[in-house]
Amino acid sequence: MVSKKIAVLPGDGIGPEVCRQAVKVLEAVATRFGHRFEMQSYPMGACAIDATGNPLPDETLDACRAADAVLLGAIGDPKYDNDPSAKVRPEQGLLRLRKELGLFANIRPITAYDILLPHSPLKQDRIQGTDMVIFRELTGGIYFGAKGRTDDGEGAYDHCVYSRHEIRRIAHMAFQSAAGRRQRLTLVDKANVLETSRLWREEVREMAHQYPEVTVDYLLVDNAAMQMILNPKQFDVILTENMFGDIISDEASVIAGSMGLLPSASVGAEVALFEPIHGSYPQAKGKGIANPIATILSAAMLLEHLELNEEAALVREAVDEALNNGVLTKELNTTAPYTTEEVGNYIAFWIADSSEKQWNKNNVEIGLSTII
Numbered sequence: 001m002v003s004k005k006i007a008v009l010p011g012d013g014i015g016p017e018v019c020r021q022a023v024k025v026l027e028a029v030a031t032r033f034g035h036r037f038e039m040q041s042y043p044m045g046a047c048a049i050d051a052t053g054n055p056l057p058d059e060t061l062d063a064c065r066a067a068d069a070v071l072l073g074a075i076g077d078p079k080y081d082n083d084p085s086a087k088v089r090p091e092q093g094l095l096r097l098r099k100e101l102g103l104f105a106n107i108r109p110i111t112a113y114d115i116l117l118p119h120s121p122l123k124q125d126r127i128q129g130t131d132m133v134i135f136r137e138l139t140g141g142i143y144f145g146a147k148g149r150t151d152d153g154e155g156a157y158d159h160c161v162y163s164r165h166e167i168r169r170i171a172h173m174a175f176q177s178a179a180g181r182r183q184r185l186t187l188v189d190k191a192n193v194l195e196t197s198r199l200w201r202e203e204v205r206e207m208a209h210q211y212p213e214v215t216v217d218y219l220l221v222d223n224a225a226m227q228m229i230l231n232p233k234q235f236d237v238i239l240t241e242n243m244f245g246d247i248i249s250d251e252a253s254v255i256a257g258s259m260g261l262l263p264s265a266s267v268g269a270e271v272a273l274f275e276p277i278h279g280s281y282p283q284a285k286g287k288g289i290a291n292p293i294a295t296i297l298s299a300a301m302l303l304e305h306l307e308l309n310e311e312a313a314l315v316r317e318a319v320d321e322a323l324n325n326g327v328l329t330k331e332l333n334t335t336a337p338y339t340t341e342e343v344g345n346y347i348a349f350w351i352a353d354s355s356e357k358q359w360n361k362n363n364v365e366i367g368l369s370t371i372i
């Protein structure tokens, strides 16, 4: 029996809907294994601006610092997306949280599930067997450099800055991951143009001597974007800077079949944070069509981080069960789609050791409340 404190930041748009399912799944895990997960929600993003004027209130940051792990839905709202002059933005909350918690490595695994191969627009033989992990630097680069408008108001700038230290700490993680996988690491950069990329190459090339078992290659990001679609199976571990990692991981979701499937872990010096790679998908808010699996798999990564590996494996089994039985939201099941809630209920039910026969799409709420 373990007792853990998990700070939950549901955020905006579909964030609260998908987070609710992951919390339900964690509750099912706690019930099944006799653990105690103290889960409390805190505002961040547009909802926090509405409530306090601050996208990352002190209370939220303090709660994250005091927690054993953080679970995040997503933030962002069209009100801000459509107003480029807004000075306070939801995304500032997320960026500051990453910086304050020292979450310098964002780990994004990409898997092609056999059962979902037909859902990808890519040719099945190209993507079958894809298994890669992207190590995206998360607290440096252009998202964090000085930004502003030129004095004459006719221009704008965003500076991209990286230090050797910032590169080395995430590169070590990526090398170690590659050493335990298929021993291949690809650095994605733009070293033919950017000085920061040349520093990344310099450091990674030097570090490679410490990991002789790992084969390192270097790929320019424009080419990498093409290779991701053309031959994704060639990749094992991709190491890249903040913005390139943000972009190529959304692209990689096409291999899995949906943005709603890809989880992530953000780790660093302090507490770790777990979140789907997708955003707040505002068009889907309140419609029950958002896929909660990315957030549920993020909860599985959270359990692994807490060294609850058996528990995490059960969550992954339950997700596989949902995938194999077509218990999927409408982007992956167009003929008889399940709602966000129903997918979450199915997975939680399976974990709480109910047989599939007892699970019923229509009365699942009643059943669940007796189990969780």
Ligand SMILES: NC(=O)C1=CN([C@@H]2O[C@H](COP(=O)(O)OP(=O)(O)OC[C@H]3O[C@@H](n4cnc5c(N)ncnc54)[C@H](O)[C@@H]3O)[C@@H](O)[C@H]2O)C=CC1
Binding pocket: 014, 018, 073, 074, 075, 076, 077, 078, 081, 091, 094, 258, 259, 260, 275, 276, 277, 278, 279, 280, 281, 282, 289, 290, 291, 292, 294, 331
């Ligand atoms: N970590 C975060 O909180 C992030 C926040 N954002 C914010 O989210 C807002 C919307 O950004 P977008 O560019 O539209 O990206 P998005 O990731 O929210 O949505 C892009 C597309 O991905 C698909 N999608 C996303 N989540 C899905 C899910 N759970 N199930 C099924 N399909 C899903 C939908 O087709 C959607 O149109 C913006 O305000 C942006 O700043 C964007 C990315 C990450």
Ligand SMILES: CC(C)CC(=O)C(=O)O
Binding pocket: 091, 094, 143, 246, 277, 278
């Ligand atoms: C709001 C962005 C900085 C977040 C994002 O797109 C991401 O982390 O994937």
Ligand SMILES: [Mg+2]
Binding pocket: 246, 247, 250, 277
């Ligand atoms: Mg992104």
